[in-house]
Amino acid sequence: MAQNASRRSLLARLATLPVTAAEVIPAAATPAEADGLLLAAIDRFRNAVAAHNVALAADDDAMERYDAPEFPETLYVRNTDCGLVVPVGYSGRGDERRYFKEVTIEYLRKVPCERVVTHARPATMEDGFTEKEVTSGIDIVVRHTREPWPEAQARADEIVAAWDAWQAEVERRCDASGRTAAKAALDATQPAYVAARDALLETDARTIEGVIAKAAAIMECCYPGADGELDFASDVEEAFAGPALALTLTRNLHKLTRVA
Structure with missing residues (x-):
């Protein structure tokens, strides 16, 4: 009316x-x-x-x-995940549990996990320091390198595998319910x-x-x-x-x- x-x-x-x-x-x-x-x-x-x-x-x-299949527990952020090298952080709002976004998961799939290792040694005159600076024992030479991070890589692989399995199950249930065909139509x-x-x-x-x-x-x-x-x-x-x-x-x- x-x-x-x-x-x-x-x-x-x-x-x-x-x-x-x-x-x-x-x-x-x-x-x-x-x-x-x-x-x-x-x-x-x-x-x-x-x-x-x-x-x-x-x-x-x-x-x-x-x-819809249950969202994998593996994809929720853990306290020990703070060291993972990711480009965009985590998704989630307010007090809700944070979870890894698809863009982050794809990053973890493609980019190996590394950590920065700091190397420090006493300075020498060959490094360009004066004898006084060297003998003072204060000056040091610091160098940073990036090295593989096995622990973080294992967690990244776990995340990627859980995502792939969940996506496969979503697709299977979409096909079984007719949702895939209906969406295409x-x-x-x-x-x-x-x-x-x-x-x-x-x-x-x-x-x-x-x-x-x-x-x-x-x-x-x-x-x-x-x-x-x-x-x-x-x-x-x-x-x-x-x-x-x-x-x-x-x-x-x-x-x-x-x-x-």
Whole structure:
């Protein structure tokens, strides 16, 4: 009910705008004739949305059947992991347990664990120090090297192996539940939807009836929220990539209402 009321309100406002349609189309043409291309674009868009919604429902059903495997205990950060050389630290928020991110795991897969070893010895005159500096016993020569770190490498290998096993189990359960196939089918509807959406946006309305029809097709992508009200801004932003929607209706109305 809220959706229909909102749509009627929008279309009523559009219908009150001044029109000089004779400047755009032959006077003898009917609205259906003048907007034939637009009406075809609207049908194409509605068919694409319908196909997408069917695939989306199948994906939702598969998701209901999917039983996600437990997140591996091995992938949670341990107090002894603080020495691991990683590029981005750990993921996690607030008081939640921290766990290794995929990007960190891929780093551990590719880069051997090393630690910095410090070598220090008394300075000599051959090192460029003076006799006084050498005899003072204060100056030393310090050198740092990077060396393999077996303990950290063992932990890194454990993390990578646990991640791979978990990912394999996720994939197996996705296949068994039909989620993999449903996701592929849903993704396959996207190109047709995008092409139909863009065609709708790019096809001009040549009559005020065409503008109303285009607006109605657009409003069909809006759904009532928990409070029963249409979330127009959010739904349209998701379906039509935002500004393109305002531009198409503004362009069409401008063509119909401009004064010669």
